[in-house]
Structure formats: structure tokens, C-alpha cells
Amino acid sequence: MISVAKENFSIRQICDSGQCFRLRKLNQPAHETGSIKKEEGRWKEPKEAAEAERYGLTAFGRFLEIEERQNEITFHCEEEEFEQIWKGYFDLEEDYGKIIALIDEKDDYLLRAAAFGSGVRILRQDLWEMIVSFIISQQNNIKRIRKCIDYLCERYGEKRKTQSGIVYYDFPTPKALSDVSLEDLYACNLGYRSRYIHETAVSIASGQVDLKALRAMAYEEAKTELMKLHGVGVKVAECICLFALHQTQAFPVDTHIHKVLAKQYPEGFPVQRYKGYEGTLQQYIFYYDIMSVSEESMLAYSTNGEWRS
């Protein structure tokens, strides 16, 4: 087991940040959105060591159990595995405090967003898994995305078992998905995205688009190459660049970010000032926005029982 201090690092926040779909709280009904049960309301920091929150992560063909306590995070694996895989996966060699310190002291909104989600990090996830995951994400919500991905893994991924007997499924390979009929993909509730997944799997399994070459490409080139895949547009390509290729200059704009930009940055987000860190800051904004929706709703509810606009 390996424990690390919680410096700008929160599994709970990463779990809810919308960048990964196979990290989730354990002892919770399958497909529950992220770390919080609806009826529980806001998540509270565990006070005692005994109140550790347990998470399960499936990635790179492995299952990792993680415990989060008030001041530390414990990875249930050997040191070698941690050094070789998870240290890089969670981007633990980057100093996020340094990034937050770059924020314009006059930018109250961005300061609040970064303080709120200071434990969020940009993961280095598997490229193929991110391509499929973000094609599924379009016009979709996190809960359903998780469900669709689970379904694909359980049906077409390799079944595996940890030493302690936990059963999990690897993400299906491009070849495995390219062999699945459109009809069977529709049965996974992928809807019109079924066609995109099928054609993308064929493109990659056939070598028409090369994952290895993609990993070596610079941002603009990688984005253009990704958009050759059916079902991958600008937004999805930028998400893949950010969450798989760790190109932190990517700045995906979805409806949430679009809304925030219009309200907080009518003159445009100062991308020049934050060059190379746009994607990280975007993630703070995104997390702040999706997580504060319920909070804002409560604040908007005035004491006389009427809703303020």
C-alpha cells in the first residue's frame, strides 16, 4: 500500500469532475453518479480515519482500490505499480498549487472555482477508452455515460478477477468493438452514437487511424487527426486531447462552459495569459459549475418561499 498527502488531490472531486467514468465510490449501487448519492446531498469530509471513503478504479486492465481520508489518500497496490502506472495516471508530479497561483488576483470567479475544486487533477487516461467514452458523452449525462460504458465492458471486455476476488471487466479493444454488429451496439442504449462507435472502431482496428502515431502528435495535429473519426467533432476531440493525451492547452467548450464564458467572460477567456494551462483551468470552471447547481438553487430560494430569478 502507498499513501500520499492530499495536496491539491481529491479522489472524490476527480470522481465527480466528468473526465473519468470508471472511477466510483464503492459500496454504492451500480451506475450511481460519481461519489454522491442524490438523497445524501453534499459530501462531507470524513473526520476520523475510520470514516475513509473507498473508491474503485478500473483502468489499463487493472482494478485499483483507493481510500480517501482527511489528509491522505491510500492506494492498495505495490509500490512498483504505483510508480509505473498510478503516479502518472493521477499526474502526481505536477504542482497544481503553482497553476492556481497563476490566476489573476482580480479574477474572483476563477479564484473561487479553483479553490472549490482544488483537488481536481487532469488524468492521463487510455486513448482508445477516451475516444469511445467521449463519443458516448455527446448529448448525454454522466449517469448514462457510465451505464453505457459499463454495459460495453461487461459484454465485450475481458472478464478479470483481482487477488482478493473482485470481478471486473477490461475496456473492450478496438478489434472487439469493430466486430460488434450495429444492432448489438444499439442494444447497449448508445442510440445514434452506435454508428459512430462502430465506424470509429473499424477505423482504428484497420489501422486507418493510428493510436500510436496520435500519441506522438502535437495538439493541433492530434485534434485534426481525431476529427477524422466518425462522431468526433471539435468538442469531443478537445476532451480526448486533454484527458488522454494530457494536452493541457486544450479548452473544450460544452454547454456548461459556454454558459459560464458568456456570463463571466463576455470579452473572452484570457487564454493568452494562461497558455498551456487552459485545460486545467477549464476543468476547475466545469467542476465548479456542475457541482454548484444545487447549491445555487438553494441560495436562490428566498425565505418567503418564492424563487428569485
Add this chain to the structure above:
DNA sequence: TACCAGGCAATAA
């Protein structure tokens, strides 16, 4: 019941 959700591709203008 109708509309929308963390877009995209096809088609029209």
C-alpha cells in the same frame, strides 16, 4: 406531453 442533455454529421441556404 414535450422538451432537453456535457454534439455531431448531413443538408440547406
Add this chain to the structure above:
DNA sequence: TTATTGCCTGGT
């Protein structure tokens, strides 16, 4: 080149 529209499905 830019604007509009259909698309699967589950939730409200």
C-alpha cells in the same frame, strides 16, 4: 462558408 435540423434514450 455558415446555419439549421434529425438523431437514440432517459429523465423531468
